[in-house]
Amino acid sequence: MSAPLPSETNGISVPRKVNLRRPDVMEAVSAQVVAHYRSELVERIRANGGVISQGELTVKLAKEFGFCYGVERAIDLAYAARRVFPEPTRIFLLGEIIHNPEVNDQIRNLGIVSIPPKPTDDELSALDLTADDVVIIPAFGTEVATRRRLEAIGCQTVDTTCGDVMSVWKRVRQYSKDGVTSIIHGKAKHEETKATTSQATANGTGHYLVVFNLAETDYVCDYVVNGGDRQEFLQRFKGAHSPGFDPDLHLRAVGVANQTTMLRGETEEVQRRFRSAMERRFGAERLQEHFRVFDTICGATQDRQDALEKMLREPMDLLIVVGGYNSSNTSHLAEMGEKVLPTYFIKNAAKMESAGRIEHWDQHIAEEVQTANWFPTSGRVTVGVTAGASCPNNLIEDTIKRLFELRDIQLPLSKTS
Ligand code: SF4
Known part of the structure; x- marks a missing residue:
């Protein structure tokens, strides 16, 4: 174990929360997280007032979208856990760190193993959890009974529950x-x-x-x-x-x-x-x-809803909402959009298969559905884009690039309009 903890007490089972926010750790984590999730294109568009136009296509970004402070903190802590507890220390995660499949894949790539959000006694026994193991509690927290079980085992918990x-x-x-x-x-x-x-x-x-x-x-x-x-x-x-x-x-x-x-x-x-x-x-x-x-x-949810409400007052032809299908805040953004204009809730850019076909989430029937001819191939078109609090900027970049690709438009390298 690379970081002995003050609460290691001669075999006595005690809750052990780990403080990972050491400056050296957080500096390294910040660089890693930026490398995985940052988008230079999204930053350029933001600096340009949230609009990018090329040819007859305009894409507008909501003023607030994507990662919230709670999600950023949870991801930072998961990455920090891996740095402070390198392999072979086992790190488990209760369910998903946040509701975004791409982000959860990245966490898995760190060797962090997802276990059921509320593991049964049998499931915990099968894992043979010990005080040497680390368990990450996700941003949305965990049930009291699960926390008590982990505490009884004495394993170290990295609690990323949002304030x-x-x-x-x-x-x-x-x-x-x-x-x-x-x-x-x-x-x-x-x-x-x-x-x-x-x-x-x-x-x-x-x-x-x-x-x-x-x-x-x-x-x-x-x-x-x-x-x-x-x-x-x-x-x-x-x-x-x-x-x-x-x-x-x-x-x-x-x-x-x-x-x-x-x-x-x-x-x-x-x-x-x-x-x-x-x-x-x-x-x-x-x-x-x-x-x-x-x-x-929460403030982040409110800001994203307010920003979308404002954007929906502007003329737009359609709206793309990007995020995990089980993300509550993202589904509400899609709900707001669909009351006003054609809205497509997608988990990534690959869902925009062609201008003639998009696969998107219909939250009313909890299924992916296909819509044909969703994207006009000629004439002026304005597309709004927003994303839930669990969606990283690199996925938003992919979405924007795909929209221009569908129009055969090359995006400029360093200019936004
Ligand atoms: S959406 Fe709100 S409550 Fe959830 S993690 Fe983000 S800031 Fe926290």
């Missing part, structure tokens, strides 16, 4: 402490939401309910105001509520929080509808006892 995710945990832990049920606007199966719900129940008495959209919100709000069929409620929210959750008991005091990457407008609407339902049920004068709210959309 914005931890802020949500703090809120829901407080709700639980105060006997308030956490209503979490999010995707019940998303790793971040699972980690958050586990925080809500960590004290052994807390409860949570995850609502995904406004239809589910309305159903719950109607139950709050008018009551309903308890069994039907529990069936409808199967897998999205805490063990022992009873809608007749646990919707009397609720606190709203959200997955950090939801659509801002929808989250605000969820908050408004719950506030109104609790007010109708318990009266405005008692609202404080029954309703709490904290906005936990």
Whole structure:
């Protein structure tokens, strides 16, 4: 082991978080990360006001897109872990470091082995994890039970959980402490939401309910105001509520929080509808006892949504959204785009097979679909490009280059327009 840790304590099993952010390590990591993910073309376009035009094709970039601070930090820490713990030390990663297949491939290329996000006891036994092994916790965190298992084994953890995710945990832990049920606007199966719900129940008495959209919100709000069929409620929210959750008991005091990457407008609407339902049920004068709210959309998600909203007001013919298909924040960008113009959500430039055929993600049916003749081959065309918080600039560069290639246009080497 190249870096003995102060917490190595004669075989006693203790949580050991590793501090990797030494200046020498981070300097080397920064050079490596830049080499893997930087794009000189994207930087040039940014410096040119986010626009590149050549021939009859114009590509516009949203003002904010791509890697967020939380993702950058997580990737840096994964690379740093490999430097501080060179092979043969085993490094495992719970699930994916972020939701981007290319980035996860790069992490695998470092010899970091991905294991299930919530490994079972059998899976952990099969790995034969020991205190000499290193386990990386991804940017969206992990469930309390998994963290406790790792701590019990005593392996070293590199925790890349984003600070914005931890802020949500703090809120829901407080709700639980105060006997308030956490209503979490999010995707019940998303790793971040699972980690958050586990925080809500960590004290052994807390409860949570995850609502995904406004239809589910309305159903719950109607139950709050008018009551309903308890069994039907529990069936409808199967897998999205805490063990022992009873809608007749646990919707009397609720606190709203959200997955950090939801659509801002929808989250605000969820908050408004719950506030109104609790007010109708318990009266405005008692609202404080029954309703709490904290906005936990992260700044990076907000900035990307705001930038796209602004770009969508400008004339464009189509929009390309680049990112991993399981990325929540990217899917919301695609959702915003498709309300306004033809929008194609792709994971990389190779999906733009030709001007006559693109393969893209349809999040409504959770499948890749093909669209024919998606890209005009003549006349003036303006394409907007944006990307989720887990998409590196080199993939955005590939996308831009491919668009020009489809028009047989050579991009200038050092000028953007
Ligand atoms: S999207 Fe937001 S919460 Fe997620 S890693 Fe980035 S900054 Fe953190």
